[in-house]
Amino acid sequence: MTWRSIIISKGGKLSLRHNQLLIQQDEAEYTVPLEDIAVMVVESREVVITLPLLSAMAAHGVSLLACDEYHLPCGQWLQFGQYHRQLKILKLQINSSEPLKKQLWQAIVCQKIRNQAFVAEAIGESQAAGRLRVMASSVRSGDKDNQEAQAAAVYFRAIFGKGFVRQAENGINARLNYGYSIVRSAVARALAAHGWQPALGLFHRNELNPFNLADDFIEPLRPLVDWLVWQLFTEAAITPELTPLAKQQLTRLLHYQITVSEQKYTVLAGIDRMAASLQPALASKNNKLLNLPQLSALKEQSYE
Structure with missing residues (x-):
């Protein structure tokens, strides 16, 4: 393992x-x-x-x-072509209908916003958490109303303050970007291991992006990165520079605890189960078969 x-x-x-x-x-x-x-x-x-x-x-x-x-x-x-039934998986991806992809994206966005609500509640922002839970329940197929963006506006103001701007150059965003990159790489790794073509996304479809599918499946995990960066921000003043210690802390996030299908896993193991669940979801045309991660704690997984 x-x-x-x-x-x-x-x-x-x-x-x-x-x-x-x-x-x-x-x-x-x-x-x-x-x-x-x-x-x-x-x-x-x-x-x-x-x-x-x-x-x-x-x-x-x-x-x-x-x-x-x-x-x-x-x-x-990344590894290339190591999955034993590569053509089967590729056909499954290519032949998936647009309505099914929209339903899968709906499930992903719902879980992302639920995880954002969990983080907001955990840090004492109960009002924002309530609003986010309402938004999560309102996500429609394909997220036609762009609840994801609306939720982000509420969420980031709640955890980092009303003056926070996601695109600004500062220590918080530097850590967020680094953490997202680490988790995204782990998602891409798991998708490749299960035979998925990472360029073929469900929602993300940028022709210049070889990891569209990874950018779909990272979404429910972003709030875990946000939570750790918030903790670093509240425990000590964050310098504009990305320090070696901060990189180590963010990389260790892959060994933190998440819940998938009511079982506790490391982020790495949970990502693997999420990637594996895409096959039955596409084959059965059922977005409820996606095993998406839920947040439960901000700590490293213990096997004791």
Whole structure:
């Protein structure tokens, strides 16, 4: 079972040794079994990666994120064609009707807004939580009334203040963007592992975006990122810069607790179950078969 997320912030060489990741930095060497790794983020511009390692990472389903000069994820390495019935899944995606896609998007938006309401309630914004729950119950097929955007306006003002602007350059948005990138990479990884073509989205259809489907399925998980960033914001003053500690905290989010089908999972395991549930939902033409994550706590999953 994959359970590790790794950040490489120092220059060095990454290679393959005995089916393990070998990290060589200065005079030190570290090894990590590939089967343990879910996501690896490479920040340093002075890292060398060997082709055998990249091939082995793809075979093991490890998602590699490369960062730009601002230390923000800008590229992703995923496995390709590893699912045993790739053509079956592709046909299922291509042949899905527009009404069914709209119903699936409706379910996703509903759960996203419910999770936003949960976060608002958890931080003491009961009035906003009530409004959000009403909006969630009002989402129609395809979200024709754009309840998602209306809910976002209520939600972000409630948790970050009336003056908060999502597009502004500040420490809060920097952390939100980083956290979303990490979770999005995990969603894309799970979709690829289950044979889905990530460019074929349900709602997102940008021809320049190779991860439209991941952008659909990240939505119910965004409030978990928001919640952690809110906690960081309330516990201490957030600097405009994205600190190494903040990156570690946001990357650990993949091992936090969520609920899927009334069972507790890590975010990584819950994402996998969400990706797997798309097949029966499309095959049965039933959006209720989607196993979408629900928020229940802001803590790392415990297996005790």
